[in-house]
Amino acid sequence: MSDLEVRQLRYFVAVAEELHFGRAAARLDMAQPPLSRAIRALERQLDTALFERTTRQVALTPAGEVLLRDARTALEAVTAAAHRAHQAGRTEPRLRIALKADLDGGLLPRILDAYATDPAALPPELVLGGYGEQPRALRDGRADVALLQLPCDDRGLDSEPLLTEPTLVALAATDPLAARSALHPDDLAGRELPDGAPADGLRPARPGGPRPTAARRASNLSEILSLVETGSIVFFAPASLARRHPRPGIAYRPVRGLPDSTLAVAWPQDARSPAVAAFVRAACTTATSTSTATSTAAVPAHRGGDRTGPH
Amino acid sequence: MSDLEVRQLRYFVAVAEELHFGRAAARLDMAQPPLSRAIRALERQLDTALFERTTRQVALTPAGEVLLRDARTALEAVTAAAHRAHQAGRTEPRLRIALKADLDGGLLPRILDAYATDPAALPPELVLGGYGEQPRALRDGRADVALLQLPCDDRGLDSEPLLTEPTLVALAATDPLAARSALHPDDLAGRELPDGAPADGLRPARPGGPRPTAARRASNLSEILSLVETGSIVFFAPASLARRHPRPGIAYRPVRGLPDSTLAVAWPQDARSPAVAAFVRAACTTATSTSTATSTAAVPAHRGGDRTGPH
DNA sequence: GATCACTCATACCGCCAGGGTACCAATGCC
DNA sequence: GGCATTGGTACCCTGGCGGTATGAGTGATC
Numbered sequence: 001m002s003d004l005e006v007r008q009l010r011y012f013v014a015v016a017e018e019l020h021f022g023r024a025a026a027r028l029d030m031a032q033p034p035l036s037r038a039i040r041a042l043e044r045q046l047d048t049a050l051f052e053r054t055t056r057q058v059a060l061t062p063a064g065e066v067l068l069r070d071a072r073t074a075l076e077a078v079t080a081a082a083h084r085a086h087q088a089g090r091t092e093p094r095l096r097i098a099l100k101a102d103l104d105g106g107l108l109p110r111i112l113d114a115y116a117t118d119p120a121a122l123p124p125e126l127v128l129g130g131y132g133e134q135p136r137a138l139r140d141g142r143a144d145v146a147l148l149q150l151p152c153d154d155r156g157l158d159s160e161p162l163l164t165e166p167t168l169v170a171l172a173a174t175d176p177l178a179a180r181s182a183l184h185p186d187d188l189a190g191r192e193l194p195d196g197a198p199a200d201g202l203r204p205a206r207p208g209g210p211r212p213t214a215a216r217r218a219s220n221l222s223e224i225l226s227l228v229e230t231g232s233i234v235f236f237a238p239a240s241l242a243r244r245h246p247r248p249g250i251a252y253r254p255v256r257g258l259p260d261s262t263l264a265v266a267w268p269q270d271a272r273s274p275a276v277a278a279f280v281r282a283a284c285t286t287a288t289s290t291s292t293a294t295s296t297a298a299v300p301a302h303r304g305g306d307r308t309g310p311h
Numbered sequence: 312m313s314d315l316e317v318r319q320l321r322y323f324v325a326v327a328e329e330l331h332f333g334r335a336a337a338r339l340d341m342a343q344p345p346l347s348r349a350i351r352a353l354e355r356q357l358d359t360a361l362f363e364r365t366t367r368q369v370a371l372t373p374a375g376e377v378l379l380r381d382a383r384t385a386l387e388a389v390t391a392a393a394h395r396a397h398q399a400g401r402t403e404p405r406l407r408i409a410l411k412a413d414l415d416g417g418l419l420p421r422i423l424d425a426y427a428t429d430p431a432a433l434p435p436e437l438v439l440g441g442y443g444e445q446p447r448a449l450r451d452g453r454a455d456v457a458l459l460q461l462p463c464d465d466r467g468l469d470s471e472p473l474l475t476e477p478t479l480v481a482l483a484a485t486d487p488l489a490a491r492s493a494l495h496p497d498d499l500a501g502r503e504l505p506d507g508a509p510a511d512g513l514r515p516a517r518p519g520g521p522r523p524t525a526a527r528r529a530s531n532l533s534e535i536l537s538l539v540e541t542g543s544i545v546f547f548a549p550a551s552l553a554r555r556h557p558r559p560g561i562a563y564r565p566v567r568g569l570p571d572s573t574l575a576v577a578w579p580q581d582a583r584s585p586a587v588a589a590f591v592r593a594a595c596t597t598a599t600s601t602s603t604a605t606s607t608a609a610v611p612a613h614r615g616g617d618r619t620g621p622h
Numbered sequence: 623g624a625t626c627a628c629t630c631a632t633a634c635c636g637c638c639a640g641g642g643t644a645c646c647a648a649t650g651c652c
Numbered sequence: 653g654g655c656a657t658t659g660g661t662a663c664c665c666t667g668g669c670g671g672t673a674t675g676a677g678t679g680a681t682c
Contacts, residue, residue: 048400063400070392077388081381089359089374155581270466
């Protein structure tokens with residue numbers, strides 16, 4: 001069983017995600033027959049069936065499920081090696097900070113100020129990304145450190161919580177529910193959410209199958225808030241965001257029973273850069289010394305809590 | 312910057328480890344010129360110098376150091392994908408347990424007994440390996456779970472300590488030091504250790520440069536103990552091993568100031584198999600319910616301590 | 623300081639891995 | 653039962669990659 005090649009993993013992941021050789025081939029920008037051959041060769045090489053296929057249906061075998069998971073992480077590791085090496089070769093090194101715009105709890109400026117005073121600090125560079133992209137950015141080497149919401153897929157990451165605050169829901173001020181002072185998740189059943197993917201398990205089940213409302217496509221916060229204002233969608237947001245983006249047409253209401261939203265600083269477990277350590281220190285001290293940090297101490301460290309930071 | 316290929320990473324790691332294109336090529340079983348070309352192409356692709364080379368000297372650049380580390384983990388991730396998929400495709404699945412023979416603290420039989428009673432248990436299969444090979448076996452998918460000594464390179468792993476006991480040194484009974492009831496690490500300065508690599512930072516400095524004594528090659532415990540008996544080497548071992556392998560010609564003595572030896576059960580952070588969880592449970596309950604577990608409670612959990620086991 | 627040994631780089635060649643095209647076969651739908 | 657869909661097979665051909673031969677720079681030796 002000789003070594004796998006990245007190409008084989010990419011091919012496999014494409015087919016496993018599409019469950020359709022033709023579409024996967026299109027996505028890979030190649031013809032279907034060589035893709036089929038490559039997958040067959042992979043199966044022979046691993047001595048394992050990865051797909052159950054008829055001419056009408058493609059499905060993953062259990063071994064295929066395992067490989068899909070591991071292939072994804074392996075591909076992330078490979079691209080991480082490339083990104084980090086490329087980054088390390090730059091003439092003026094930077095600290096790349098991944099975050100989702102407007103979800104930094106308003107802490108970022110103060111964190112950056114504190115960070116800048118550290119002798120180990122490198123000039124910061126922001127890497128903006130959508131919902132849940134921050135962990136991936138850390139894993140595949142596009143970023144060195146991140147501000148993100150817990151919980152998240154933290155395989156390979158260490159994190160330190162900074163700030164816990166209640167989760168509010170943003171409603172149109174005209175919404176009947178806005179008259180109430182607090183809501184229950186069930187009240188929101190069937191409402192549309194922004195397209196990004198706040199796909200927390202908590203998302204109210206959408207009744208009657210997928211019913212995609214038009215024009216949910218909203219990439220940035222002001223677009224989302226505009227859609228909220230019109231009543232097209234509702235939107236879950238931590239309290240700090242509500243505080244920083246008040247709008248007359250929007251009512252923010254607490255939702256009883258929804259878990260609090262926790263902002264954390266996260267970094268690759270094997271990070272060694274002193275700049276990352278400096279940023280983590282700055283983030284932690286900023287968070288604890290800030291008056292808005294209402295209940296940080298109550299939150300248990302989310303792995304890596306027994307460490308002081310990256311080495 | 313298109314995707315890297317596994318072949319490129321293997322080539323790079325070989326050169327980075329050998330720091331010599333000719334030897335690296337030999338190790339890769341190929342000629343030197345294509346290797347040089349491949350490295351140059353890699354540097355162009357990453358737009359980064361990876362080596363400083365003259366015709367007489369090859370050295371890693373800082374970017375090269377970064378890539379070496381990340382390339383190793385990426386290669387481990389790729390082979391892990393292959394191993395785990397292959398394993399998942401076997402007709403009779405197994406739980407592969409990595410350990411170093413004789414370093415299980417005598418717990419293994421009882422752990423296996425407890426494990427066997429779990430409904431989620433799969434038939435166990437032992438994966439024996441040398442010093443420090445267990446973490447790698449977990450990372451590259453050769454094993455599902457391991458018994459190993461802490462601390463170790465635990466990137467990507469979770470672990471739970473089982474048993475902490477003092478570290479003893481094994482001496483020839485005729486050794487002058489054997490007359491003393493306790494030793495200090497400095498007393499052992501200059502002594503040879505078994506070849507494997509108990510390369511803890513604690514290793515007494517070998518004075519006067521490398522002075523390899525003949526016949527230190529010893530792969531298993533009885534060979535090592537024989538060498539100890541003759542006075543050729545000394546050997547650090549946890550107390551349980553001493554208890555289980557008494558020999559007239561060997562004296563075990565405590566070493567003041569040497570950190571205790573901790574046995575732990577470890578598993579890949581992203582392990583999901585219920586069999587792994589069952590084994591971890593079995594190991595933990597066996598360790599705490601055992602009379603030889605003198606001071607387990609005193610040891611803080613070594614990451615993952617805030618979890619009950621793999622998902 | 624000229625020679626030599628060593629080692630990395632360049633030039634050129636040849637093979638085959640892997641992708642493309644054409645076609646076949648099986649399956650489900652009308 | 654024909655047709656559309658989709659995966660598999662056969663065959664060709666290109667380009668990436670490895671091999672051999674050779675060049676060029678550098679440090680050591682006498």
